[in-house]
Amino acid sequence: GAGVSQSPSNKVTEKGKDVELRCDPISGHTALYWYRQRLGQGLEFLIYFQGNSAPDKSGLPSDRFSAERTGESVSTLTIQRTQQEDSAVYLCASSWRGQARTEAFFGQGTRLTVV
Amino acid sequence: GENVEQHPSTLSVQEGDSAVIKCTYSDSASNYFPWYKQELGKGPQLIIDIRSNVGEKKDQRIAVTLNKTAKHFSLHITETQPEDSAVYFCAATPPGGYQKVTFGTGTKLQVIP
Numbered sequence: 001g002a003g004v005s006q007s008p009s010n011k012v013t014e015k016g017k018d019v020e021l022r023c024d025p026i027s028g029h030t031a032l033y034w035y036r037q038r039l040g041q042g043l044e045f046l047i048y049f050q051g052n053s054a055p056d057k058s059g060l061p062s063d064r065f066s067a068e069r070t071g072e073s074v075s076t077l078t079i080q081r082t083q084q085e086d087s088a089v090y091l092c093a094s095s096w097r098g099q100a101r102t103e104a105f106f107g108q109g110t111r112l113t114v115v
Numbered sequence: 116g117e118n119v120e121q122h123p124s125t126l127s128v129q130e131g132d133s134a135v136i137k138c139t140y141s142d143s144a145s146n147y148f149p150w151y152k153q154e155l156g157k158g159p160q161l162i163i164d165i166r167s168n169v170g171e172k173k174d175q176r177i178a179v180t181l182n183k184t185a186k187h188f189s190l191h192i193t194e195t196q197p198e199d200s201a202v203y204f205c206a207a208t209p210p211g212g213y214q215k216v217t218f219g220t221g222t223k224l225q226v227i228p
């Protein structure tokens with residue numbers, strides 16, 4: 001596709017429910033990142049996928065958070081038993097680790113509101 | 116792992132003045148330093164980048180400088196305009212095929228007309 005696509009763009013859920021966020025990276029990009037951005041805050045790293053290597057999960061804030069990626073395509077971020085503090089924009093980015101550059105392209109994000 | 120610090124967290128300037136945002140990094144092996152601009156309601160977008168073999172790079176009103184010895188790099192915006200108002204993120208990337216980009220915490224720039 002033309003860019004990184006995230007869905008849904010907005011999600012309102014009740015506290016305690018599970019949610020699944022989707023990211024479609026740019027075709028051919030081997031690296032994929034998930035970030036959380038609370039209102040007015042910076043980018044909080046969650047998880048990093050690179051090719052077929054084991055993902056770097058060091059940023060996941062609790063065991064309620066998990067993410068999967070099928071090969072070098074779609075990724076889903078799952079938040080179980082959502083809490084109000086999970087409310088944030090979840091951003092996905094992808095990049096290609098070629099010789100020349102490693103620019104990360106971001107999606108528009110999914111705005112999650114837990115009520 | 117890499118750690119990136121960014122200052123200031125907020126910055127207000129009068130239209131036409133210059134704005135400077137500074138970042139430091141911890142991993143001396145990092146060799147690629149992009150800057151991203153995030154407008155309200157959008158994802159961050161790359162605006163300029165610099166590699167460790169270059170000390171300065173300019174693109175119209177935007178410039179980035181890199182001091183490898185001190186492990187810091189800066190973004191300079193001259194003749195600021197209201198449309199420059201956004202959140203700016205710096206980042207650092209170590210070499211190698213499996214190293215992730217580490218972002219700074221962001222600077223909210225407000226250009227006052």
